[in-house]
Amino acid sequence: MGHHPSADEDFHRLIDSIYESALDVTAMPAALGLFSSYTDTDSPHYLVWDKLSGQARLGVTPHGCFSAQGTHVPEGLHALANLPARTLAVAHAGDGEDEAPWRAPAHGADLEQGIRLLDTAEVCVLMGGTSRDGRQGAGFGGTDASACRSRRLARVLPHWARAARMQQRNFELSGLAALGLAGLDSLDFGVMVLQADMRVRYANIWAEALVQADSQLALENGVLTAHDPNLHVTLHKLLERAMHPRSGEAAAGSWMHITSGGQPVPIIVLPLVARQPVEGPWQLPFAMVLMGNSESRSVLDTSVLTSLFGLSRKESIVAIRLAAGETLNEIAEREFISPHTVRVHIRDILRKTGTHRQSELVRLLHLLPGVALERAGTPRGGRASI
Template structure:
């Protein structure tokens, strides 16, 4: 997507399913659009997308068609819209050119578009950009068509992994034997420093990208006990998510917080990987900061509930959260129940995974 944007002298680009949010089975591959904004589009602004709505209304959704934003919605109407005022303007998106890759009329080929964007300070796209994007869409249709028809599961895996790559918290997927199948960029950056945690190479054909290991024996034993417990997923001996492991960063000061959770239900989105556990790794001194305004806007969460949500990312117990916030433990539990209800989650690991998509992007 970066190459497409660069070729078109655009600031941002998207390959996405405009009528289907990621939460409903769609996909998004983006250049320079934060994961949190993609989540917000899917949960709140899909219905306010004037461009898509108008293209559907006038019957412009057919394979290979190219449209400018101003051909669909006059600029003065766009800037007055909720979609622009509350969403697009925050990304400085005002100029748009899009090509329909798939119209959504063929089974297993959902409506798919490739769009490029510019800010208010730039000129609109012209006929040459439209022609180039039309050619790009043809190439994309060949590649995507094969993957969606023949390798649909693997393609959805790729887009899911790209989503994990955009997170600023470290995330690893572990196989059924505990081997690391995937590590996002943030995890690889933490592991490459060799301070507390690292990856030990294994058999290149059997052991994924390697094995997690801690720098000292005590931490290593605790780490692999946690991994074994998550993989076993014994319903009679559940491990509490908030009891994160704290691993010293070797000769450096500070700690890494490691949270390990089982993958309870195998999702087709993982394709052939079929992970057995998820591992979250954060630097205790650099805990991601939630975008509180976005959390409140999307889910109607109160300021007090936002503070509890932020503390949950430390990987501590509810007692620790209560102590840090100078609250009673029952009050913290009440806030947690409200967070579950408002976000539609049911367990703490689910809630934390949602919160990780709403962290502040520096």
């Protein structure tokens, strides 16, 4: 004879499914199906209602998921948002998971009118369904059907409420992450986040394009590799310095990399420390690698530096040549001035830009936007904050 699952087995299978659905929306229809069977509920609905826009963000039935961005949300789910949904009362009666920190409604009346699992200033998460009057389900029978259903609802619904909070937090974090990544993709220089072993945890569009176009660099199985041994050693040293700076040493480094196409690409490595560090075994040191896009940097002209820092035209030219990797003597030769005069210009540039060393100045110049701010409305000679 086949083995029939007990009520406890059904309950734990349902709870596992509920929390799985909090992490993966596609698992929600299956969870609602198990909920329907376990609580003897017809047509269970789950709805995330956006209060600000007045529309559903997500609607779920045992037959599938519906969203405002994709499939049309059925009218029945929209109607659920207009019902007088009641708040899930939490009494914290006990610490055990099987204890019910919730007042069970008579015959599931609250569920029929919609239960508010989560209510914030922005969203309301509702759940609804109807009882199977006069019908028998697994574990239901005789005159005890109503009381048994109420006990099962009281046992399960607090888990739905907890899962709803988890789900909304995941939605929020995913949305913020998507916005952040979209912003990094809009930059005109490469951004990478690396571990100490050169494993790439993130790369924006420009970083991927720069690596793909350079035969000296490659992304192999998620690891940044340099075919040139000298470049490989240099990158490792820059990462080590950024992640584990020595006493009195700046926790950053830069390197002018000449690509296989002969283009100079500045590589700047900075420490990456979260404002709220992750505690525990998952915390790893990371570094952010900025890879300059030399094509976009070519539009950086003297008016940009004049607008931002009040540099003279000659000072701006000297600064731009420094950013391009030219030495002091090369600048003197190209500009027909003495090396002493170049040093004086560099001293004044450092003072006006608030930097203290040429390496700091070069990093700053590589991060400047490739647009003439004067043409965007900043008056000539004015100072603008970054």
